[in-house]
Amino acid sequence: MTNRRVVTGLDIGTTKICAIIAELTTEDKIDIIGIGLAPSHGLRKGIVVDIDETSKAIREAYQKAERMAGISIESAFVGIAGSHISSLNSHGVVAVTGEEKEIKASDIERVMEAAKIIPLSAEEEIIHVLAREFIVDGCSGIKDPLGMSGVRLEVETHIVTGSSTSIQNLVKSVHRAGLDVDDIVLEPLASSESVLTIDEKELGVALVDIGGGTTDLIVFHEGSICYTSILPVGGNHVSNDIAVGLRTPIGEAEKIKITAGCALKSMADQEDYIDVVTASGKQTQQVPLLSLCEVIEPRMQEIFSLVKRELEQVGPRDLTPGGIVLTGGASLLYGSDVLASDIIGLPVRQGEPKHISGLTDVIDNPVYINRGDKVPKAIFSTAVGLVEFGVRYYQPSKKQFNNEIVGSLFAKVKNWLSDFF
Ligand SMILES: Nc1ncnc2c1ncn2[C@@H]1O[C@H](COP(=O)(O)OP(=O)(O)OP(=O)(O)O)[C@@H](O)[C@H]1O
Ligand SMILES: [Mg+2]
Known part of the structure; x- marks a missing residue:
């Protein structure tokens, strides 16, 4: 039988749990073959508060996706959010080792480790160490320094941390539902994979994913992440x-x-x-x-004012000429884009995952029961993004290197390309 290359994304949201199973085609294209949705009752503002309820809903969601795909899965890339998440930018510097003074994977590993030295409380863990740019002998803007010559290697990183207890409760819920965790991925990072274009990231853009319990923000400048934040309102x-x-x-x-x-x-x-x-x-x-x-407007104003305040912390307004991209279920409220643009003062577009098949039209819809027969694509941004994250950073040919660029909580190079038959 053929070896099927399969990756699963599991978005554990405050309103819904969504599992998406995708297969990599022979041309390395992502083909979504299964989607499962279940209402979520075990989370508050993005944080697991009831492991039993959460694991039941996870099982319901992924089993629906399995039935649609006609395969069983063993593990998934799991999204994380909640106000316990913090982030900061950190700098690392090392001397390049070896006679040749050529940058090797081990040098990149050391410089990433150096950047990871940040003050952390006993309750916190690092979720991601994302390389924003490398600097070789003072020359900045380098995305991939492997093989370059130099004596001094520096890195600018964006580090995402979270509460150990919240992370453990999330992982426990997934395990109790019968799945392994390939990796934990910050939800807006996942959404940005599926919704934003490369051009927008290069230009500078802010993605705002307004869900049920949280509003997630991620800002890109010159192709790199410079800010992430989770606001406990949605x-x-x-x-x-x-x-x-x-x-x-x-x-x-x-x-x-x-x-x-x-x-x-x-x-x-x-x-x-x-x-x-x-x-x-x-x-x-x-x-x-x-x-x-009159009831809705002040709350939506509050959400966009909070986003504006966060953006002001990141830098000047011209940092994000690509404007704002809205996604997530609550961004579908009529007039959200107009209000967001009025308050933040930047152009706004509605975003949804680029690579999602017509399967969303046929899935059974237990969550949005009152919303007509079609499930809006914007609620799949995180789940599709988790799949894309998995495919992008865990390609077997690149996994060693990419795992260093995107150091992760599990920091493991798991062979997720499972053989199901
Ligand atoms: N068409 C619509 N118009 C307005 N609001 C909508 C629409 N569709 C969904 N929503 C709202 O979107 C929210 C759910 O969005 P989403 O599925 O993105 O959240 P979630 O991922 O479960 O939550 P979170 O990311 O906050 O943990 C709910 O508050 C729901 O009422
Ligand atoms: Mg969400």
């Missing part, structure tokens, strides 16, 4: 505000938000009314659409 807060503001059950609030909600009240039809179920669930009342948007 679409679920908007639904909660609607439930409280219009005195309706949370499920109804969610439904109204998606079918009639608008991020900007000036974009709403001033004459329109919507049917709102009362808190008892027994009656409906007519409420002006404007009242709904």
Whole structure:
């Protein structure tokens, strides 16, 4: 039987768990062969708070994906988010060893290790050490110094850390669901793989993934990551505000938000009314659409103001001429792009994963039950990105080198190209 080269992405979100199984074709193209979705109840603001609930939902999601793909999987690249995540830029420097003064893989490994020396509390662990650029004898902007001549090797890195307990709870949930973890990957890093273009990254761009419980931010400048951040606010807060503001059950609030909600009240039809179920669930009342948007707008304003504040910390506005790319379920709220552009003052586009097949049209939709029959592609950005991350950094021919460039939590070179038959 043929050896099938398969990689799985597992997005453990606050609202939904999504498993995507992809196969690498003989031309090394990613072919998505299985997608599974399950509602998520064991997370709060991106963090696992109930291992049992989370592992049940993980099992449900990946088994659905397995059934669609017609294969079984053993492991997955798993996304991580939550406000326990921090990041910083760090510098490393070493002298190049050896007679020839030619940079070897071991020199790159040493300089990455040198950059990893950062103050960490006992509760924190490093998740990623991402090389932004190498500097050889003062010459900067080098992406791949292997084989170059030089005596002094420096690296600029972006280091992502997280709470050991939160990481362990995530890994435990995956193990309990019956899967191994290939690697833990920061969710916005994964989303950026699937949504952003190379040109946008070169130009400078900020990706904002607004999910149910968190808003994830990643900023690229000159092709490299310069900032990542997880904000503990997302679409679920908007639904909660609607439930409280219009005195309706949370499920109804969610439904109204998606079918009639608008991020900007000036974009709403001033004459329109919507049917709102009362808190008892027994009656409906007519409420002006404007009242709904008056509840939504301040929360969306808050989200984009927080993003703006984060971006101001990164640097001047001209750092990201590529503007803002919005993705994630909550970015689909009508008018989000207009509001984001008004507040942040940069051009905004809606983004979704580039390489996702038509399979999303046919998957059973247990999460977005009230949202018509099609699942929006923007909710798959992280899961597809996890697959792309896996394929990009774990190619057998490149794995040794790439594992150094993207040092990871598991720092292992696992042969994920499993033979299923
Ligand atoms: N069409 C839509 N309009 C408005 N909001 C939407 C729409 N579709 C989904 N959402 C909202 O998107 C959110 C879920 O998005 P997503 O699936 O990206 O989150 P998640 O990955 O589960 O959560 P997180 O990344 O925060 O852990 C929910 O708040 C949901 O109400
Ligand atoms: Mg998400």
